[in-house]
Amino acid sequence: MRLRLDIAYDGSDFRGWAKQPGLRTxxxxxxxxxxxxxxxxxxxxxxxxxxxxxxxxxxxxxxDLDEAQQARVLSxxxxxxxxxxxxxxxxxxxxxxPYSDVDVRAxxxxxxxxxxxxxxxxxxxxxxxxxxxxxxxxxxxxxxxxVRGTHDLDRMNDAASRLIGLHDFAAYCKPREEATTIRTLxxxxxxxxxxGTLIAHLRADAxxxxxxxxxxxxxxxxxxGRLEPQDVVTLxxxxxRTSAFPVLVARGLTLAEVGYPADxxxxxxxxxxxARREL
Amino acid sequence: MRLRLDIAYDGSDFRGWAKQPGLRTxxxxxxxxxxxxxxxxxxxxxxxxxxxxxxxxxxxxxxDLDEAQQARVLSxxxxxxxxxxxxxxxxxxxxxxPYSDVDVRAxxxxxxxxxxxxxxxxxxxxxxxxxxxxxxxxxxxxxxxxVRGTHDLDRMNDAASRLIGLHDFAAYCKPREEATTIRTLxxxxxxxxxxGTLIAHLRADAxxxxxxxxxxxxxxxxxxGRLEPQDVVTLxxxxxRTSAFPVLVARGLTLAEVGYPADxxxxxxxxxxxARREL
Numbered sequence: 038m039r040l041r042l043d044i045a046y047d048g049s050d051f052r053g054w055a056k057q058p059g060l061r062t063x064x065x066x067x068x069x070x071x072x073x074x075x076x077x078x079x080x081x082x083x084x085x086x087x088x089x090x091x092x093x094x095x096x097x098x099x100x101d102l103d104e105a106q107q108a109r110v111l112s113x114x115x116x117x118x119x120x121x122x123x124x125x126x127x128x129x130x131x132x133x134x135p136y137s138d139v140d141v142r143a144x145x146x147x148x149x150x151x152x153x154x155x156x157x158x159x160x161x162x163x164x165x166x167x168x169x170x171x172x173x174x175x176x177x178x179x180x181x182x183x184v185r186g187t188h189d190l191d192r193m194n195d196a197a198s199r200l201i202g203l204h205d206f207a208a209y210c211k212p213r214e215e216a217t218t219i220r221t222l223x224x225x226x227x228x229x230x231x232x233g234t235l236i237a238h239l240r241a242d243a244x245x246x247x248x249x250x251x252x253x254x255x256x257x258x259x260x261x262g263r264l265e266p267q268d269v270v271t272l273x274x275x276x277x278r279t280s281a282f283p284v285l286v287a288r289g290l291t292l293a294e295v296g297y298p299a300d301x302x303x304x305x306x307x308x309x310x311x312a313r314r315e316l
Numbered sequence: 317m318r319l320r321l322d323i324a325y326d327g328s329d330f331r332g333w334a335k336q337p338g339l340r341t342x343x344x345x346x347x348x349x350x351x352x353x354x355x356x357x358x359x360x361x362x363x364x365x366x367x368x369x370x371x372x373x374x375x376x377x378x379x380d381l382d383e384a385q386q387a388r389v390l391s392x393x394x395x396x397x398x399x400x401x402x403x404x405x406x407x408x409x410x411x412x413x414p415y416s417d418v419d420v421r422a423x424x425x426x427x428x429x430x431x432x433x434x435x436x437x438x439x440x441x442x443x444x445x446x447x448x449x450x451x452x453x454x455x456x457x458x459x460x461x462x463v464r465g466t467h468d469l470d471r472m473n474d475a476a477s478r479l480i481g482l483h484d485f486a487a488y489c490k491p492r493e494e495a496t497t498i499r500t501l502x503x504x505x506x507x508x509x510x511x512g513t514l515i516a517h518l519r520a521d522a523x524x525x526x527x528x529x530x531x532x533x534x535x536x537x538x539x540x541g542r543l544e545p546q547d548v549v550t551l552x553x554x555x556x557r558t559s560a561f562p563v564l565v566a567r568g569l570t571l572a573e574v575g576y577p578a579d580x581x582x583x584x585x586x587x588x589x590x591a592r593r594e595l
Contacts, residue, residue, distance in 0.1 A: 045453075045454050045455075046454055047454045047455060047457075092455070094455070130452070135462055136457045136458075136462070136567075137454070137457075138454055138457070139454065140452050140454050142451065142452075172421065173409070173419050173421075174324075175324050175325055175326045175416070175417055175418065175419050176324075176326060176371070176373070176459065178326075178415045178416075178417070179415075180455065183414055183415070288415075
């Protein structure tokens with residue numbers, strides 16, 4: 038039995054998603070909590086492995102239950118009319134304690150063929166940036182990056198729109214051996230919210246390591262006049278990392294949503310992704 | 317020279333507004349920072365002395381500068397075209413450091429007769445309460461109180477509207493010797509925001525100690541069916557503190573705004589308030 042977990046966390050006090058011995062990570066905290074409830078260890082597979090300090094409002098993961106774990110989850114029925122799988126979210130909240138910085142918002146039985154990582158067709162991120170126009174909001178300080186100066190929204194969107202499409206984003210990625218840096222950037226747009234905070238919306242089939250933070254850093258540099266809109270394309274096509282713009286810090290970054298195809302396409306999509314990764 | 321300070325803080329890591337030896341308080345942190353900038357100590361007078369854990373998005377305070385301090389503030393002009401008083405907010409941000417949990421949003425020269433405490437004609441508070449309907453939001457956890465159950469918004473507003481007006485709120489106040497508990501509750505309304513979080517809006521000429529937290533506790537008890545709407549009036553008229561409803565915790569409470577009359581009425585209002593307090 039495979040379960041889908043919808044997860045949110047404030048990344049400020051985590052050393053990222055991935056389990057690391059002796060460090061507080063989201064995966065570590067959740068696997069510990071699940072292990073207590075299920076009576077034995079379980080491994081979580083996640084859609085987006087976020088770095089230290091990165092937040093998530095729409096992270097997705099899955100776990101596979103063995104027979105004993107499944108029996109334990111389903112056995113609790115008794116006179117309880119509530120969905121025993123859905124109640125796992127409440128139990129997790131009980132173990133994690135009130136006002137926890139990580140929350141499993143929903144637990145559901147995964148449809149056939151679902152794989153949180155390989156079935157995903159896109160990831161959507163948001164980046165919050167406060168400048169001299171928006172001012173400083175103490176209540177949003179843990180998920181907003183402060184950058185001095187006045188940012189020109191139109192210039193930033195001019196640059197952002199030029200980056201959309203299927204490209205080699207090596208100039209915007211921290212390189213990993215034998216990993217492609219070719220990605221499809223589906224959407225990239227900046228807006229100012231009611232408080233004046235600049236919010237970038239980015240969607241791609243997948244992002245390479247540090248890619249979102251490089252893409253927002255490049256457009257922020259265009260916003261303050263350090264770069265021209267066309268430069269973000271020239272730099273991309275040069276194909277090498279550059280110091281022409283800063284890679285912005287993790288603080289402002291949130292994984293907002295993960296997209297999956299219709300249920301009947303989940304398995305095919307997972308096959309396709311795995312095959313491509315192996316090329 | 318009297319300056320007006322508009323202040324915001326996340327109260328989570330403060331032991332309230334008022335200075336206390338050895339404890340981190342908002343007044344203590346701000347007076348230290350101002351003392352560094354002004355070169356000598358200064359005392360802050362505040363509109364609303366908030367308790368430990370209470371937040372503020374619209375706190376107001378004033379300070380009086382002696383001649384040396386005033387010269388220091390104004391002397392910085394040089395070729396700088398910027399308003400030297402307004403620049404104090406930037407200097408405070410510099411001393412408090414980036415991503416501080418307290419921020420002075422604006423510093424302005426106070427109009428004649430202005431007294432942050434005694435000229436105020438009303439204070440507005442908000443209280444954020446998440447129940448089973450709204451769910452849990454990790455990003456708002458430091459300023460939202462979790463209360464189990466489903467709260468009926470209409471019943472809560474029925475109760476809230478019955479409390480409005482000039483009354484003795486002794487049943488909703490932590491008593492203080494020789495202090496009146498007669499207040500005018502100008503506005504009290506509950507709404508659900510887009511995420512489903514219940515938000516109480518309360519406005520009064522002034523609030524007694526713990527009065528907002530008692531008023532929201534009473535209406536929350538009506539919302540879950542523990543009390544009937546009419547009970548909040550019966551309890552108020554009984555005039556004694558009661559255990560019929562809980563006084564909710566500070567976490568969900570934010571001082572949102574302080575109201576002042578037109579400039580020409582500031583001094584008269586301050587006189588009037590002082591006279592009434594002395595009765």
